[in-house]
Amino acid sequence: MRDTSMLDVSSTDVATPTGLSAIGLQFDASKAALIRGLTLHLPDSGIHCLIGPNGAGKSLTLRLLHGLLPPKAGQVFWRGVALSASDRVAQAMVFQKPVLLRRSVEANVDFVLKSRRTKDPDFRDSLLNRVGLAGRNKQPARLLSGGEQQRLALARALAIRPRVLFLDEPTASLDPNSARVIEDILCEERHHGTLCVLVTHDVGQARRLADSVAFVADGTIAEHSPADQFFRAPTSAQARDYLSDHLVL
Secondary structure (H helix, E strand, C coil): CCCCCCCCCCCCCCCCCCCCCEEEEEEEEEEEEEEEEEEEEEECEEEEECCCHHHHCCCHHHHEEEEECCCCEEEEECCCCCCCHHHHHHHECCCCCCCCCCCCCHHHHHHHHHHHCCCCCCHHHHHHHHCCCCCCCCCCCCCCHHHHHHHHHHHHHHHCCCCCCEECCCCCCCHHHHHHHHHHHHHHHHCCEEEEECCCCCCCHHHCCEEEEEEEEEEEEEEEHHHHHHHHHHCCCHHHHEEEEEEEE
């Protein structure tokens, strides 16, 4: 059983001194408000899932939290201080479709290590072993299967030893083995004290992994609570309808 006693799932408009906070985020595109005054507080560690219907703004929220997109209004904070460039360097993101270099498996990881002025073949090989790619070092990354490419993308993200790991539907369309490897690694990262923010459409996955669940609807957070509480008794009508449609209640 996960300990949810220390989860900060408040909806106040003040950044918390621990973890990741988003206050009043707004993002517009083509004169349409896609993210509408979104506020979210996450602790320093654990696995926290963003779920909700298609088009709700989950992936946009993830990119705003990571600093890949500038909000029209609002701000993101890390441990009570506005998110800085150095904070973003300590974060990593895994996208739904892996973006890999046209190089070998090991060269993809070495590229990240070199960017951090680190050359550590043993660490690289331990990462590849961890994601189930041991012995594939010299193989061209583009010749890996879809699941293997996603696992390599995860190894590259872990190469920076991230303080915060963002994942946008990393197991969508993957084979069960690759999905299980990624889920197991996320559980290990939680044990190591990493904050993992996971967008998923897989409600079963959220139930297996999440310490808390933020339900995104119409560009804002309709509900955020510890996972056990969310799946037992969601408080928002949107979340109840969504879970009912996914046959998990």
